[in-house]
Amino acid sequence: MELGKYSFGVGDRFSHEGEAQLRALMKANAKGIEVTPVWNKSNREHNIVHSEPVETRKEADAAVKALGWTGGYYVDADHINLTNVDRFIAYSNFFTLDVAAYIGNPSEVADVAAFVASCKKLGAKVSIPGIEAPIIISDEILNNVAGKYLAAIKEAGKIYRHIESVKGKNNFITEVSMDEVEAPQTPVDMFFILKMIADEKIPAQTIAPKFTGRFNKGVDYVGDVAQFAKEFEQDVLVIDYAVKNFGLPENLKLSVHSGSDKFTIYPVMAEIIKKYDKGLHVKTAGTTWLEEVIGLAVAGGEALEAAKHIYTAALGRKEELCAPYADVIDIDDAKLPSVKEVAGWNSEKFANTLRHIPGHPDYNSNFRQLIHVGYKVAAEMGEKYTGLLEKYAEIVGGCVEENIYDRHLKRLFNL
Numbered sequence: 001m002e003l004g005k006y007s008f009g010v011g012d013r014f015s016h017e018g019e020a021q022l023r024a025l026m027k028a029n030a031k032g033i034e035v036t037p038v039w040n041k042s043n044r045e046h047n048i049v050h051s052e053p054v055e056t057r058k059e060a061d062a063a064v065k066a067l068g069w070t071g072g073y074y075v076d077a078d079h080i081n082l083t084n085v086d087r088f089i090a091y092s093n094f095f096t097l098d099v100a101a102y103i104g105n106p107s108e109v110a111d112v113a114a115f116v117a118s119c120k121k122l123g124a125k126v127s128i129p130g131i132e133a134p135i136i137i138s139d140e141i142l143n144n145v146a147g148k149y150l151a152a153i154k155e156a157g158k159i160y161r162h163i164e165s166v167k168g169k170n171n172f173i174t175e176v177s178m179d180e181v182e183a184p185q186t187p188v189d190m191f192f193i194l195k196m197i198a199d200e201k202i203p204a205q206t207i208a209p210k211f212t213g214r215f216n217k218g219v220d221y222v223g224d225v226a227q228f229a230k231e232f233e234q235d236v237l238v239i240d241y242a243v244k245n246f247g248l249p250e251n252l253k254l255s256v257h258s259g260s261d262k263f264t265i266y267p268v269m270a271e272i273i274k275k276y277d278k279g280l281h282v283k284t285a286g287t288t289w290l291e292e293v294i295g296l297a298v299a300g301g302e303a304l305e306a307a308k309h310i311y312t313a314a315l316g317r318k319e320e321l322c323a324p325y326a327d328v329i330d331i332d333d334a335k336l337p338s339v340k341e342v343a344g345w346n347s348e349k350f351a352n353t354l355r356h357i358p359g360h361p362d363y364n365s366n367f368r369q370l371i372h373v374g375y376k377v378a379a380e381m382g383e384k385y386t387g388l389l390e391k392y393a394e395i396v397g398g399c400v401e402e403n404i405y406d407r408h409l410k411r412l413f414n415l
């Protein structure tokens with residue numbers, strides 16, 4: 001199984017927007033950019049929404065059938081580990097092995113020695129075309145990097161082999177992710193991580209490092225864009241080297257867990273992958289949920305009332321809802337509108353406040369982030385919420401499609 005050069009991860013909390021998401025991707029394909037759809041959903045999200053992986057599989061299959069999509073498509077068991085992967089195995093053909101929690105764990109002495117010996121075969125330093133400074137291979141550096149990442153990659157090997165024992169070789173896509181940590185991984189870290197992945201014989205087709213900067217949920221990138229560009233470019237070059245020299249799959253590419261809507265860095269990544277003719281995988285998740293709330297607001301009447309209820313309830317439970325996302329949201333309480341204020345809003349005002357159009361006078365990133373984490377409120381509304389999604393499917397789906405195509409794919413692929 002080989003993932004296409006460009007692929008796009010669409011998360012869908014309530015599994016109702018598969019067709020709208022696929023319509024957006026098909027639009028890009030019609031313009032000549034082949035983008036493979038991947039439906040990703042994490043274990044954490046399933047637990048919060050009380051959904052099951054089989055629903056994501058059904059959603060993807062149904063969307064593909066309804067729209068007559070004949071290309072490849074995948075269902076991604078996103079951010080899984082050995083304790084929860086079994087729940088996904090039958091329904092997924094893409095697995096994101098999340099080993100961030102193992103970074104910094106101690107390794108067996110023999111494992112470290114084997115890693116050091118394997119790297120020493122590369123010589124005292126490795127020059128990578130396009131990167132000025134060579135990568136130095138010394139005992140000190142190797143021991144240091146093994147102390148940080150070896151236990152994590154060994155764990156990824158365990159998860160990979162477990163999945164392989166059930167699904168069989170070549171029957172699924174493997175991603176290794178370490179993005180949900182505070183400290184970014186540098187391109188030099190990436191070099192050694194890829195060496196470990198190759199030594200562990202994990203046929204990774206995508207790798208998701210923690211990039212420099214803040215990837216807050218649902219809002220734009222915050223950080224040093226020039227530094228991001230430099231590291232992203234070096235990561236691309238390191239991957240190219242690793243593919244040619246470590247025997248990793250030829251289509252191995254970066255996976256950017258965007259937390260949705262990193263519009264500032266989209267053109268930066270677009271330029272670099274074009275420059276080197278490389279692939280890219282971008283994952284989004286909450287952006288579709290936010291478009292559902294926008295769509296309901298636009299629909300007006302009872303649907304607008306439901307959108308207002310979601311905000312009001314989320315405001316009252318702010319601490320509880322934000323807690324699992326503490327590291328990836330920055331909400332300025334003083335800029336959150338009051339319940340009374342929002343009660344007086346019409347459809348347009350609500351939608352414009354929530355819709356991610358930087359520079360729009362009504363756009364409020366604090367409001368947007370709070371609703372981003374407020375999907376638990378909608379989950380608790382149960383069929384009342386999904387019933388509204390079905391009743392106003394045309395308007396909501398239109399918002400979802402427009403968002404993925406106009407704001408994401410157009411920026412990423414220069415459409």
Ligand SMILES: [Zn+2]
Pocket residue numbers: 079177179180257
């Ligand atoms: Zn992630």
